[in-house]
Amino acid sequence: MSVRLETRLREVLGKKTAEALADGLGLETVGDLLGHYPFRYAQRGERTDLASLGIGDDVTVAAQVRAAVKKTFTPRGGKGARGRGGRGELLEVIVADEAGRTLTLTFFNQGWRAKELVAGRWGLFAGKVAQFRGRLQLNSPQYQLLAEDAADPASAIEEFAGTLIPVYPATAELPTWNVAKAVHTVLGLVPSPPDPLPAPLRERLGLLDYGTALRQIHRPDSHEYLGAAKKRLKWQEALVMQTVLVRRKAESAGEAADPYPPGGAILDAFDARLPFDLTAGQRQVGAEIAAELAREHPMHRLLQGDVGSGKTLVALRAMLQVVAHGGQAALLAPTEVLAAQHHRSIAEMLGDLAAGGQLGAPPEATQVVLLTGSATAAQRRPVLDAVTTGAAGIVIGTHALLYDGVDFANLGLVVVDEQHRFGVEQRDALRAKAKKPPHTLVMTATPIPRTVAMTVYGDLETSRLTELPAGRSPIATHVVPYTDQRWMQRTWTRIREEVAAGRQAYVVCPRVGGADQDADDAGASDKRPPLAVTDVIEELRANQLHGLRLGLLHGRLDPDEKDRVMRAYAAGDLDVLVATTVIEVGVNVPNATAMVVLDAERFGISQLHQLRGRVGRGTHPGLCLLVSEAFEGSPSRERLDAVASTTDGFALAELDLEQRREGDVLGAAQSGMKSHVKLLSLLKDADIIAAARAEATALVEADPRLERFPAFAALVDDLAADRGEFLEKG
Numbered sequence: 162m163s164v165r166l167e168t169r170l171r172e173v174l175g176k177k178t179a180e181a182l183a184d185g186l187g188l189e190t191v192g193d194l195l196g197h198y199p200f201r202y203a204q205r206g207e208r209t210d211l212a213s214l215g216i217g218d219d220v221t222v223a224a225q226v227r228a229a230v231k232k233t234f235t236p237r238g239g240k241g242a243r244g245r246g247g248r249g250e251l252l253e254v255i256v257a258d259e260a261g262r263t264l265t266l267t268f269f270n271q272g273w274r275a276k277e278l279v280a281g282r283w284g285l286f287a288g289k290v291a292q293f294r295g296r297l298q299l300n301s302p303q304y305q306l307l308a309e310d311a312a313d314p315a316s317a318i319e320e321f322a323g324t325l326i327p328v329y330p331a332t333a334e335l336p337t338w339n340v341a342k343a344v345h346t347v348l349g350l351v352p353s354p355p356d357p358l359p360a361p362l363r364e365r366l367g368l369l370d371y372g373t374a375l376r377q378i379h380r381p382d383s384h385e386y387l388g389a390a391k392k393r394l395k396w397q398e399a400l401v402m403q404t405v406l407v408r409r410k411a412e413s414a415g416e417a418a419d420p421y422p423p424g425g426a427i428l429d430a431f432d433a434r435l436p437f438d439l440t441a442g443q444r445q446v447g448a449e450i451a452a453e454l455a456r457e458h459p460m461h462r463l464l465q466g467d468v469g470s471g472k473t474l475v476a477l478r479a480m481l482q483v484v485a486h487g488g489q490a491a492l493l494a495p496t497e498v499l500a501a502q503h504h505r506s507i508a509e510m511l512g513d514l515a516a517g518g519q520l521g522a523p524p525e526a527t528q529v530v531l532l533t534g535s536a537t538a539a540q541r542r543p544v545l546d547a548v549t550t551g552a553a554g555i556v557i558g559t560h561a562l563l564y565d566g567v568d569f570a571n572l573g574l575v576v577v578d579e580q581h582r583f584g585v586e587q588r589d590a591l592r593a594k595a596k597k598p599p600h601t602l603v604m605t606a607t608p609i610p611r612t613v614a615m616t617v618y619g620d621l622e623t624s625r626l627t628e629l630p631a632g633r634s635p636i637a638t639h640v641v642p643y644t645d646q647r648w649m650q651r652t653w654t655r656i657r658e659e660v661a662a663g664r665q666a667y668v669v670c671p672r673v674g675g676a677d678q679d680a681d682d683a684g685a686s687d688k689r690p691p692l693a694v695t696d697v698i699e700e701l702r703a704n705q706l707h708g709l710r711l712g713l714l715h716g717r718l719d720p721d722e723k724d725r726v727m728r729a730y731a732a733g734d735l736d737v738l739v740a741t742t743v744i745e746v747g748v749n750v751p752n753a754t755a756m757v758v759l760d761a762e763r764f765g766i767s768q769l770h771q772l773r774g775r776v777g778r779g780t781h782p783g784l785c786l787l788v789s790e791a792f793e794g795s796p797s798r799e800r801l802d803a804v805a806s807t808t809d810g811f812a813l814a815e816l817d818l819e820q821r822r823e824g825d826v827l828g829a830a831q832s833g834m835k836s837h838v839k840l841l842s843l844l845k846d847a848d849i850i851a852a853a854r855a856e857a858t859a860l861v862e863a864d865p866r867l868e869r870f871p872a873f874a875a876l877v878d879d880l881a882a883d884r885g886e887f888l889e890k891g
């Protein structure tokens with residue numbers, strides 16, 4: 162039988178192993194298994210500091226047995242313990258690393274293990290780190306002992322010391338060495354799988370061939386080989402990904418879209434009544450967009466601009482240009498609160514230009530409708546009608562816009578607000594509702610480094626708004642230690658002062674409360690759970706903010722209630738809004754001047770920056786107080802200090818990115834990409850990504866269908882299809 166990457170593991174491995182690989186790790190084929198890379202490599206002595214093991218960590222350590230002692234034990238409490246009288250046999254094994262640091266292994270009623278766990282033997286020990294009477298231990302660890310090789314133990318240890326032992330993502334049923342064994346078997350069956358990288362490129366860049374790279378990543382001969390293997394495999398990931406994006410960009414550049422000439426009655430009327438001047442940036446980006454909408458190819462543009470830089474206005478003017486020439490525009494918002502607010506503020510800005518179809522409306526007027534998931538069937542019907550007939554020029558909504566049954570008469574422009582909450586897939590789903598590819602404008606307040614932009618938004622052109630509209634008020638930010646009574650009192654007094662001066666405030670908490678004992682506090686018994694809005698509002702109402710008009714807003718309220726609260730707050734009928742991060746993006750109440758963020762260390766840097774962007778939106782200066790228990794000098798506290806020290810969103814975003822994990826960077830943005838990118842780091846491998854982008858561009862230019870490199874084309878198609886699959890499910 163000739164074994165290929167597509168061969169099922171069941172055909173080449175034992176039934177039990179194959180099943181464990183499939184059930185535990187989702188690995189079905191030879192290729193799947195070879196793509197299951199070690200996540201690190203153990204070396205004897207690598208973990209010299211055994212004391213740094215964290216309690217609760219799943220670890221694999223290389224160490225030498227020092228002593229094994231059998232004891233009998235009676236479990237504390239006695240009652241309910243296993244066995245008659247609750248007595249059992251405990252085998253305690255002390256192992257040590259090269260530095261002499263020790264770790265205790267315990268085995269219950271497995272005294273026979275003392276025969277193999279004899280002093281002097283080296284092995285790998287894997288388990289969860291626990292603490293007992295102040296000592297770290299692994300309870301019933303799995304282990305693999307180094308061959309005894311009594312003939313020459315020194316050289317065996319020497320060899321062991323030099324060997325990089327792969328450590329695989331594993332499961333309880335399938336420890337890492339069993340995975341290693343299966344990989345070893347399979348590697349022997351496919352010594353040289355077909356190489357998917359275009360050969361000329363591989364040779365020019367001096368990259369390892371595929372078979373060698375796979376062998377070396379699983380069983381490295383040296384650190385050098387391991388490095389070369391990783392480089393080669395990262396290049397493959399980067400090149401495939403960039404080729405998908407470059408090809409996609411090339412394809413859409415060739416698509417035909419409806420052109421919408423600049424200006425037009427409703428846009429001109431709107432501009433004429435705009436109460437302020439556009440900023441220079443708004444004018445420049447506006448002109449760029451206006452020109453692109455006028456072309457016969459779809460626009461794909463990303464608009465970056467800090468919180469409050471006036472992106473929505475830029476988008477609205479683009480929408481009006483489309484509406485002026487008979488098209489429809491959809492605005493996709495990440496939350497119902499934000500969609501509702503966009504609807505309110507856009508209708509307000511448009512005035513009677515949004516009164517299309519009503520008596521006395523100007524002839525150029527259109528309708529602006531809101532469509533969210535929570536609308537009842539009866540509420541939806543007239544809205545859907547207006548969308549279908551084209552009477553609604555501007556359709557605002559959440560992902561409800563993506564559902565079946567929402568049919569546009571003539572969708573010409575899709576605007577996606579706060580893109581980091583949406584994936585390319587959703588963007589595509591909405592685009593699919595247009596008869597011709599619509600123009601697309603994506604707005605984000607989170608600045609993105611170039612290589613990340615290249616990947617996550619690899620098919621978009623980028624514009625930036627770098628200045629805030631004139632007349633913005635500065636926001637002062639301070640960190641308040643939660644344990645300092647005087648500061649805390651002062652915090653609430655400041656809120657009362659703002660309210661007394663006729664202004665409003667936000668109090669933000671990380672959690673809703675009630676039944677949502679969320680994942681992050683499960684198990685962590687010594688840590689108090691994050692503060693919850695439902696508790697905090699009671700406390701504030703009874704004490705610190707007694708007598709003020711408080712409103713509660715969080716994601717689990719029903720949508721009518723959310724809308725009611727938001728309206729009341731916007732109208733000034735509430736003094737203080739106690740909320741979760743539902744207010745994070747876009748909420749715009751210019752009279753709100755102060756914000757208190759409780760448990761501030763629980764939020765990310767960019768998130769805090771977004772949150773604080775809710776104040777200082779009017780003529781009065783903003784105040785943001787970050788209340789936290791984080792110790793001075795701790796990493797959490799440093800993040801808060803960073804937020805307090807600057808209002809430069811771009812600087813903060815970069816800091817944030819450095820601290821975020823890779824997975825979060827990709828976020829939900831590219832679900833297909835995520836499973837594809839195993840080794841490549843969007844942050845650390847910026848040079849590979851940039852170089853791969855250039856290579857991909859050259860490849861696609863020379864050979865759009867990649868006909869010269871079928872194996873490579875197949876990988877590219879696979880990744881492109883992964884994304885399509887999600888689309889169909891969505």
Ligand code: ADP
Pocket residue numbers: 437438439440443466467468469470471472473474606630631747749
């Ligand atoms: P972003 O979405 O970029 O955070 P918005 O579009 O919500 O910012 O704008 C914030 C506020 O600034 C809105 O109230 C908007 O009406 C106002 N605004 C926008 N452009 C200008 C401008 N050129 N001059 C004055 N105010 C502006």
Ligand code: MG
Pocket residue numbers: 472473578747
């Ligand atoms: Mg906005």
